[in-house]
Amino acid sequence: MASVPPSLMSFTKECLAQGVARTEIRQALIDAGWTDREATAALESFAESPLPVPVPRKRVSSGPRAAFLHLLALFLLYMAAFSTGAILFLAIDIFIKDPANRSFFDLGGSARFNAAVLIASLPVLLLVRRAIMRDIALNPANRIAPVVRTLAYITLLITSLIMVGDMVVVLMGFLNGDLTLTFILKSIVVLLLAGGIFLWYISGLAFEEKMGNSQREETSIRESQWRPRLAWAGFLTASLSLVLALWIAGNPFNQRLVRLDRQRISDLRSLQGAISRFHKKEKRLPKSLSELKGSPDTYVDRTSDSITGIPYVYKPINKSSYRLGAVFDLPTPSYDDNSTRSKDGFYEHDAGLQNFDLTVK
Structure with a gap:
């Protein structure tokens, strides 16, 4: 509920104490230049009661628990959204090869990190949201607590800037002639993630406005039916991204063997x-x-x-050529794109003994 200026609150209280009808008070305030929303907020500050004096309604305030839960939920939502986007970016890079956009980092490592973020954040986010909804069920007015509205507007600002920035990048890409398929898909991912969060919070604020301006009981107001569907769509998107990340990362029990093979590659380079x-x-x-x-x-x-x-294989072939080799535990991972920028060939190997014929420069 919006805050009411002290002068407006005092005037409304005095009118109600003298028995002036609420409709007359509302019209008088509107005629004096106050908005209908401000007039409604002032009248809603006092409950309808048979008592001869106005009875003030309980003001909604946010305690430490509400602030903690909503801040934690928002932070976890940001974590999950960024990790979901990062995983979808990786999937786009893997499934759609773009020669002009090669990855210069460990795709598997990035997938494992973002998968870990999702595994840690999603269950906690669901538990926190459950606690928030339980508090709202006990006291529906908690939905319009000041901390909730403040965090919602901050999120709307962030997501709005992200969407505007995304559109600017797309337009710049179009003007520069760089609208590749991977570029377009990544822009769509950013737009959908930011837009979904924006729709969730803007619809929540609209629902709060109905609660704040309604003269009925708060529990008689129902949320839009598509909001739960939007929440489920976000959860399913994050879950699908988690599956993709685990697929990209590969078998976790083989990761130590992958690191050992990379150490062997480093030794051969040395x-x-x-x-x-x-x-x-x-x-x-x-x-x-x-x-x-x-x-x-x-x-x-x-x-x-x-x-x-086991000693590394070394055998001179002629005056300037020689053979180096090592025994690898695993073949080169299918997602490892490092071979595209490696000229020595050590990235491409099979499991078992692998020899490389090299020439000194």
Whole structure:
């Protein structure tokens, strides 16, 4: 319920105390320049009672519990929305290959992080929303508490700016001739997520206005039927995104093996660099990998697998070509796009022994 200026409150109270009809008070206030909403708010500040003096209604206030629950719910909603959008972006990049938009980060790692955020935030968000709805059921006036309205308007501001920014980016892309399919799909994702949150909160504020301006009991007012459907659509979208993230991330029990394979790739790169430096200095290839440790310029920390202890494969082929190899636990993940920017070929490998024929530069 909107706050009522003290002068308006005092005038309304005095009129009611003298027995002036509410319709006459309302009309007098409107004639004096007050809006119908302000007049209604002033009259609604006092309950209809047979007593000879006006009976003030209980003012809705937000206690620490309401502030905590609504702030927590809003923060969790932001977390879930951003993670859902990030996962959908990853899915678009994976399913729709764009040569001009290659990923320069670990897709699997990003998918695992956002999946963890959704797994942690969604259940807590549902529990917090349940607690909020339970409080509203006990006291419907809690729905129009000041903290609720303030957070709702802050969210409307944020989502409005996001949607406007999204439209600006789309228009800039159109004017620059960069409207690719991935660009359009990502813009739609942003618009739908921000627009869904915007519709949820704007409809909630509209419902609160009905509660604040109605002279009937608050419990007689019903929300729009599509609001629960919007909530379910958001939940299903987040759930689908979680499934996609888990698929992109792969089997969690294999992630340690993936990291070990990447360590082997890093070791092979170090050996490749050391061999190139050795060849540049000595004008020949080393006879064995142990020969690299004889000079600070070519020293490498590991010449064998740090887990299995198996030495890395090394075999000179001719004066400038050689073979490096290692035993990998898993093949290169299907989502790993790092091979597109790697020229040494170490990213592409199968499970088991994999040899790479290289040439010094």
